[in-house]
Amino acid sequence: MTKAASSLFPVSENVAKMQASSTLAAMQAAESLRAQGVSVVDFGAGEPDFDTPENIKQAADRAMVAGRTKYTATAGTRELQQAIIDFYQREFDAGYERAEVMGTSGGKQAIFNAVVTLVNPVLLPSHYWVTFPEIVTFARATPIFIDTEDTGFLLTAAQVEKAITPRTKLIILNSPNNPSGRVIPPSEFERIMEVLADRGIYVISDECYLRFVYPPAEVFSAARLPERLRQRLCIAGSFSKTYAMTGWRMGYALAPREWTGAMLKVQGHSTSNANSIAQSAAVEALNGPQNSVAAMLSEYTARRAWLLDALKGIPRLSCAEPEGAFYVFPNVRNCLNTEVKSSAEFATRLLAEEQTVVTDGAGFGADGCVRISYATSMEQLREGVKRIKRFVERLGT
Ligand code: PLP
Numbered sequence: 001m002t003k004a005a006s007s008l009f010p011v012s013e014n015v016a017k018m019q020a021s022s023t024l025a026a027m028q029a030a031e032s033l034r035a036q037g038v039s040v041v042d043f044g045a046g047e048p049d050f051d052t053p054e055n056i057k058q059a060a061d062r063a064m065v066a067g068r069t070k071y072t073a074t075a076g077t078r079e080l081q082q083a084i085i086d087f088y089q090r091e092f093d094a095g096y097e098r099a100e101v102m103g104t105s106g107g108k109q110a111i112f113n114a115v116v117t118l119v120n121p122v123l124l125p126s127h128y129w130v131t132f133p134e135i136v137t138f139a140r141a142t143p144i145f146i147d148t149e150d151t152g153f154l155l156t157a158a159q160v161e162k163a164i165t166p167r168t169k170l171i172i173l174n175s176p177n178n179p180s181g182r183v184i185p186p187s188e189f190e191r192i193m194e195v196l197a198d199r200g201i202y203v204i205s206d207e208c209y210l211r212f213v214y215p216p217a218e219v220f221s222a223a224r225l226p227e228r229l230r231q232r233l234c235i236a237g238s239f240s241k242t243y244a245m246t247g248w249r250m251g252y253a254l255a256p257r258e259w260t261g262a263m264l265k266v267q268g269h270s271t272s273n274a275n276s277i278a279q280s281a282a283v284e285a286l287n288g289p290q291n292s293v294a295a296m297l298s299e300y301t302a303r304r305a306w307l308l309d310a311l312k313g314i315p316r317l318s319c320a321e322p323e324g325a326f327y328v329f330p331n332v333r334n335c336l337n338t339e340v341k342s343s344a345e346f347a348t349r350l351l352a353e354e355q356t357v358v359t360d361g362a363g364f365g366a367d368g369c370v371r372i373s374y375a376t377s378m379e380q381l382r383e384g385v386k387r388i389k390r391f392v393e394r395l396g397t
Contacts, residue, residue: 017137021130023359026347030357041384043372044357046178048244048326050299052281053292056243059284060277068280072273074264076103076252080279083286084237084252094223094230099257102264103274103282107208107238107251113263114204114234114253115139115170123163123171125155126365127329129178129206133365144168145365152320153180153329153366157191164195170202173222176209179364179371180329181322183213186220193222193229201232202259208238208251209325211293214301217323223254234259239278241326242293243285248278300326303374303381310385314392326375329361333368335392343368353394354387 026044033040075081081101088094104110112135115122119141124132126145136143146163148155160171173192175184184192196203205222213219222233234255240246251274253263273279307328311319319330332346340349347360347370361369374381 014138014140018134019130019363021134021363023130023363026351026357026359029351033351033355038355040351041354041356041380041387042376043374043380043384044359045373045375047246047375048241048296049375049377050244050292050296052244052248053285055288055292056245056281056285059288060248060281063277063280068276070276072276072279074268074273075101075260076273077276077279077283079283080252083283084254087286088221088223088254092221092223094221096223096254097257100254100260102253102260102267103279104251104253104267105271105274106240106249107206107236109267109271109274110234110236110238110251110253110263111135111172111204111206113266114236114255114259115141115172116266117259117262118170118202120169121165121167123160123168123201124365125159125171125173127153127177127180127361127369128172128365129174130363132172132174152182153177154182154188155184155192156188157195160192161195164199164201168199168201170204171196172204172206174206174208175220176213176322176324178209178325179327179359179361179366179369180320181325181327182320183217183220183323186218186224189220189222190225190229193225193233197229197231203233204236205233206236208236209241210237211242212297212300212326213324214304231256234263239282239285244292244296245278245281245285248275248281250274250278250282300374303378304328306378307372307374307381307385310381314385314389315396317388317392326373328372328374329366329369330372331369332392335395337395340395343370346370350388350391354391356384356387356391358388 030040030042080103081098084101085096115135116139119139121142121144122136124143133143237252239250316334317330344360350356358370
């Protein structure tokens with residue numbers, strides 16, 4: 001496109017400041033190689049490699065046949081709201097009312113709704129999911145990053161306390177974390193929430209990877225905290241990872257009624273209700289048998305153990321042990337040389353020379369690291385690690 005033509009489309013200031021998704025860039029590069037018939041090992045995926053469980057698909061089928069094809073309330077059907085309330089009561093002993101629950105089109109929309117109703121400035125512990133700063137920017141707010149490298153990327157109450165200023169309004173917490181896979185221990189999580197509650201700061205707890213936690217770490221939701229620590233809390237939840245439902249676009253928000261009311265206004269004038277068929281599927285996901293979640297977790301557990309061990313065999317690459325999600329986040333700084341000078345170049349050259357996709361950490365606020373997703377088969381893991389090892393050994397010679 002010529003310069004003159006591009007100036008005919010002056011995007012708004014807030015959109016101009018947004019960055020395109022770096023995770024999508026990696027996906028596209030892999031796609032174009034595959035289209036040329038190249039055998040690519042893809043560690044870029046931010047989604048389960050499993051199919052949606054059969055009972056959930058059948059519930060969607062039944063919903064379609066029964067004609068559940070109309071608009072629903074913006075907050076979702078009563079059945080969906082009740083299923084979410086029952087889940088939090090059952091799992092975390094947390095009482096929520098219908099006015100505090102809404103279905104959303106993916107967890108992403110829950111976070112979007114929650115940010116745009118509050119904003120400015122927003123604390124973002126680093127490393128963060130690529131979308132957090134972009135939503136904050138879109139909302140014309142300022143992201144303030146909290147560096148957690150000193151504590152192995154595990155956020156602490158002391159770090160939060162130090163970062164707060166009299167203007168701080170909101171923080172986004174994400175545990176289990178994308179990209180690091182780290183899980184904040186429940187006692188530290190509670191200390192963080194104490195600091196925030198004492199200062200009247202609002203919190204979004206992104207619990208998208210809630211169920212994917214590896215012992216001795218524990219599954220923990222902020223919903224479990226005492227009522228007084230939940231007065232300014234919005235939980236953003238998702239069906240995408242837990243039930244392998246990324247394409248269905250189902251998530252939810254749990255927040256105090258006033259905050260939920262504001263979010264309903266935003267959603268009511270943008271996307272309205274989440275997909276009605278996906279809502280019926282989500283009810284089955286929460287109320288139906290959970291053995292498929294256990295099966296996926298057990299597969300991730302085996303892959304994680306194998307991968308962490310195999311990465312130890314790669315020279316100069318160091319990797320903290322993640323307690324959750326399906327990512328490892330090794331530091332490659334010691335693998336770099338005068339030709340491959342950054343983690344971005346590491347990822348690009350690895351793809352070009354060994355046809356293996358990893359995601360550069362820079363987009364997650366972690367220049368020098370790369371994200372490896374183990375939401376892929378053991379066979380691909382074995383092949384990919386072999387290729388990364390060969391590549392790193394060449395860099396060192
Ligand atoms: N939060 C985090 C940390 C994520 O990694 C993702 C997806 O990758 C989401 C939220 C959003 O998930 P979805 O919108 O598919 O529910």
